[in-house]
Amino acid sequence: xxxxxxxxxxxxxxxxxxxxxxxxxxxxxxxxxxxxxxxxxxxxxxxxxxxxxxxxxxxxxxxxxxxxxxxxxxxxxxxxxxxxxxxxxxxxxxxxxxxxxxxxxxxxxxxxxxxxxxxxxxxxxxxxxxxxxxxxxxxxxxxxxxxxxxxxxxxxxxxxxxxxxxxxxxxxxxxxxxxxxxxxxxxxxxxxxxxxxxxxxxxxxxxxxxxxxxxxxxxxxxxxxxxxxxxxxxxxxxxxxxxxxxxxxxxxxxxxxxxxxxxxxxxxxxxxxxxxxxxxxxxxxxxxxxxxxxxxxxxxxxxxxxxxxxxxxxxxxxxxxxxxxxxxxxxxxxxxxxxxxxxxxxxxxxxxxxxxxxxxxxxxxxxxxxxxxxxxxxxxxxxxxxxxxxxxxxxxxxxxxxxxxxxxxxxxxxxxxxxxxxxxxxxxxxxxxxxxxxxxxxxxxxxxxxxxxxxxxxxxxxxxxxxxxxxxxxxxxxxxxxxxxxxxxxxxxxxxxxxxxxxxxxxxxxxxxxxxxxxxxxxxxxxxxxxxxxxxxxxxxxxxxxxxxxxxxxxxxx
Amino acid sequence: xxxxxxxxxxxxxxxxxxxxxxxxxxxxxxxxxxxxxxxxxxxxxxxxxxxxxxxxxxxxxxxxxxxxxxxxxxxxxxxxxxxxxxxxxxxxxxxxxxxxxxxxxxxxxxxxxxxxxxxxxxxxxxxxxxxxxxxxxxxxxxxxxxxxxxxxxxxxxxxxxxxxxxxxxxxxxxxxxxxxxxxxxxxxxxxxxxxxxxxxxxxxxxxxxxxxxxxxxxxxxxxxxxxxxxxxxxxxxxxxxx
Numbered sequence: 001x002x003x004x005x006x007x008x009x010x011x012x013x014x015x016x017x018x019x020x021x022x023x024x025x026x027x028x029x030x031x032x033x034x035x036x037x038x039x040x041x042x043x044x045x046x047x048x049x050x051x052x053x054x055x056x057x058x059x060x061x062x063x064x065x066x067x068x069x070x071x072x073x074x075x076x077x078x079x080x081x082x083x084x085x086x087x088x089x090x091x092x093x094x095x096x097x098x099x100x101x102x103x104x105x106x107x108x109x110x111x112x113x114x115x116x117x118x119x120x121x122x123x124x125x126x127x128x129x130x131x132x133x134x135x136x137x138x139x140x141x142x143x144x145x146x147x148x149x150x151x152x153x154x155x156x157x158x159x160x161x162x163x164x165x166x167x168x169x170x171x172x173x174x175x176x177x178x179x180x181x182x183x184x185x186x187x188x189x190x191x192x193x194x195x196x197x198x199x200x201x202x203x204x205x206x207x208x209x210x211x212x213x214x215x216x217x218x219x220x221x222x223x224x225x226x227x228x229x230x231x232x233x234x235x236x237x238x239x240x241x242x243x244x245x246x247x248x249x250x251x252x253x254x255x256x257x258x259x260x261x262x263x264x265x266x267x268x269x270x271x272x273x274x275x276x277x278x279x280x281x282x283x284x285x286x287x288x289x290x291x292x293x294x295x296x297x298x299x300x301x302x303x304x305x306x307x308x309x310x311x312x313x314x315x316x317x318x319x320x321x322x323x324x325x326x327x328x329x330x331x332x333x334x335x336x337x338x339x340x341x342x343x344x345x346x347x348x349x350x351x352x353x354x355x356x357x358x359x360x361x362x363x364x365x366x367x368x369x370x371x372x373x374x375x376x377x378x379x380x381x382x383x384x385x386x387x388x389x390x391x392x393x394x395x396x397x398x399x400x401x402x403x404x405x406x407x408x409x410x411x412x413x414x415x416x417x418x419x420x421x422x423x424x425x426x427x428x429x430x431x432x433x434x435x436x437x438x439x440x441x442x443x444x445x446x447x448x449x450x451x452x453x454x455x456x457x458x459x460x461x462x463x464x465x466x467x468x469x470x471x472x473x474x475x476x477x478x479x480x481x482x483x484x485x486x487x488x489x490x491x492x493x494x495x496x497x498x499x500x501x502x503x504x505x506x507x508x509x510x511x512x513x514x515x516x517x518x519x520x521x522x523x524x525x526x527x528x529x530x531x532x533x534x535x536x537x538x539x540x541x542x543x544x545x546x547x548x549x550x551x552x553x554x555x556x557x558x
Numbered sequence: 559x560x561x562x563x564x565x566x567x568x569x570x571x572x573x574x575x576x577x578x579x580x581x582x583x584x585x586x587x588x589x590x591x592x593x594x595x596x597x598x599x600x601x602x603x604x605x606x607x608x609x610x611x612x613x614x615x616x617x618x619x620x621x622x623x624x625x626x627x628x629x630x631x632x633x634x635x636x637x638x639x640x641x642x643x644x645x646x647x648x649x650x651x652x653x654x655x656x657x658x659x660x661x662x663x664x665x666x667x668x669x670x671x672x673x674x675x676x677x678x679x680x681x682x683x684x685x686x687x688x689x690x691x692x693x694x695x696x697x698x699x700x701x702x703x704x705x706x707x708x709x710x711x712x713x714x715x716x717x718x719x720x721x722x723x724x725x726x727x728x729x730x731x732x733x734x735x736x737x738x739x740x741x742x743x744x745x746x747x748x749x750x751x752x753x754x755x756x757x758x759x760x761x762x763x764x765x766x767x768x769x770x771x772x773x774x775x776x777x778x779x780x781x782x783x784x785x786x787x788x789x790x791x792x793x794x795x796x797x798x799x800x
Contacts, residue, residue, distance in 0.1 A: 056706070093649070097645070111710045159709070374663065375665050382659065382660035400666075401664070449664050
């Protein structure tokens with residue numbers, strides 16, 4: 001039985017009445033299913049999800065019909081909708097309303113006018129189920145992003161909804177918290193039978209557990225089927241969305257195998273064994289094209305750097321030795337709260353170590369004047385890029401960066417906009433852009449300082465697969481201009497594919513530095529999906545291309 | 559610190575107030591320093607210091623969420639706004655820091671020591687503030703959506719709390735109310751009358767009224783101490799049983 005029946009739904013925003021944000025969508029969502037909604041950003045995912053709950057539905061022209069439990073959605077009262085349809089949004093911070101964890105858990109129940117006794121029982125139950133009892137009395141401001149999002153979920157689950165709608169719930173979380181969160185969603189779906197509708201760009205975690213995958217493009221549904229069939233379809237159409245599929249799926253289709261398509265790393269390992277059955281492995285490693293040579297021109301070096309935030313607190317950086325070659329893309333990976341962001345702050349002089357030296361171009365960072373350090377030298381793009389937008393349009397924001405005396409400001413702005421591929425966004429308000437677009441606009445702003453060393457803190461957070469490719473194009477243009485890029489990231493796949501050198505940061509210091517191939521092939525857990533599914537056969541295949549190349553080589557296809 | 563305040567107030571009072579019968583000594587052309595003024599100073603200082611102490615205790619014990627619990631039934635929307643504001647204070651503080659750091663790294667926020675003029679700094683600070691405000695408004699929309707989505711204003715709100723009105727609370731409330739009543743009766747009948755100047759005189763009342771009234775007052779004030787002593791004793795006792 002269908003819980004949601006959507007019939008010929010079309011929608012357009014008042015700002016663009018001719019462009020259909022949703023175009024004639026018909027869709028049934030069965031009770032108890034796990035449905036994944038994917039598509040490029042701007043394809044109408046959020047618009048569709050918001051229309052499934054009357055209070056959140058955006059204003060605009062709507063036609064068609066939505067039935068919830070065989071009744072028209074708009075006839076169902078606010079109270080019933082609030083409790084039956086749970087909605088988790090993207091940003092964990094802004095969804096919380098109150099200051100205490102226990103109060104937040106009860107917020108929905110209070111609104112529904114539950115009795116004290118009922119609330120006590122429900123809150124207790126939810127806190128135990130989600131493991132919140134350990135931080136039940138804390139202030140919301142003390143929680144990590146992952147905990148906040150879990151709290152938002154729990155406070156919605158306390159109302160016992162029959163459908164749970166999640167709009168990119170993990171885009172602001174690091175991979176470990178994201179994976180925990182998605183596992184909890186899976187558990188809710190399996191154990192409580194709650195219908196889950198989730199839009200997500202981290203498909204690795206949700207693709208294999210979905211009963212149905214819906215792919216959207218330009219406001220209409222182009223595929224709505226079980227995961228394997230969706231893979232088939234996207235490959236057959238040679239669709240852009242194929243790039244967003246999990247690694248095993250991409251490798252499978254590009255290898256043109258006749259076996260069943262693997263969805264997880266485990267299935268991927270079995271598939272690869274089957275694919276290469278009876279084939280003698282002649283070559284099991286990739287020739288290193290680039291080796292990590294002695295660093296000849298260190299543009300930035302940290303020597304025995306120690307730092308702590310308070311005199312009495314623990315050291316955040318301890319004995320950090322770190323060198324970066326000029327003109328390279330250097331990635332720093334490592335766990336949560338290991339001090340990676342602190343490292344970046346130290347590199348750009350925001351904080352001063354109490355022991356050790358930070359050298360920029362061989363000169364101590366303290367010796368630079370403020371104007372010299374941040375003009376044509378060092379620049380950092382902070383993790384929360386919204387911090388950088390202060391004006392009404394992107395253009396004004398970019399103009400703000402230029403000196404009053406500068407001639408020909410417009411042409412400078414338009415050339416940088418061209419470089420960052422934001423020319424068509426120049427007159428929009430920065431807050432109206434999508435996450436990936438904001439990232440590029442902020443990057444453009446930072447690039448106007450003409451940096452030689454660019455520091456990026458989690459630049460790919462919240463970006464979908466296409467934006468990442470675009471983003472790399474911009475970075476490689478910069479590299480060609482001789483700019484050194486240092487990025488701190490959780491995004492292993494991105495680092496493996498594009499970085500020149502990767503450093504592991506752990507417990508306040510840099511443990512190892514190596515080329516991505518060497519680095520990731522020596523790790524067994526902290527590595528890419530492609531490496532994990534091929535390590536039993538190949539030595540150092542890290543990216544999809546590596547696996548495909550070695551497989552084809554050994555089967556004498558090349 | 560409070561002791562220092564107490565001593566200072568005690569000594570300062572006679573310097574400003576030369577009246578009183580018992581002159582202790584004279585200074586500056588026969589200006590009198592009297593015992594009465596000194597004692598008056600001492601009692602005023604004691605009152606002030608104890609008020610400080612009680613308020614410090616109140617502040618320690620009554621955290622914001624307890625006020626919320628007490629007042630939520632009466633002023634429901636006001637308390638909700640208050641809880642929301644409590645979340646926003648640390649959030650905004652943190653955000654300002656982030657904005658300043660983000661702008662500093664792109665050369666848009668020099669500090670005073672790095673040779674920026676005052677006018678320049680004020681302008682930069684205003685930009686940070688305007689950035690914060692637009693961010694805050696933007697996010698308030700999401701918060702509002704999240705509230706509506708969880709049924710806010712769909713019907714009359716109830717109030718969840720984690721405190722309980724148990725037997726001990728009732729016993730304690732009765733105890734406090736009774737003692738307060740006794741003390742008030744005593745005060746109304748004039749037991750707290752005291753006059754220092756020109757000479758000390760206290761209320762002339764029946765001794766028993768005095769004793770009962772002040773005993774009740776002590777019992778009232780010492781109630782928290784009784785509780786903590788009882789706790790220590792019970793704790794020791796239970797431990798020794800194991």
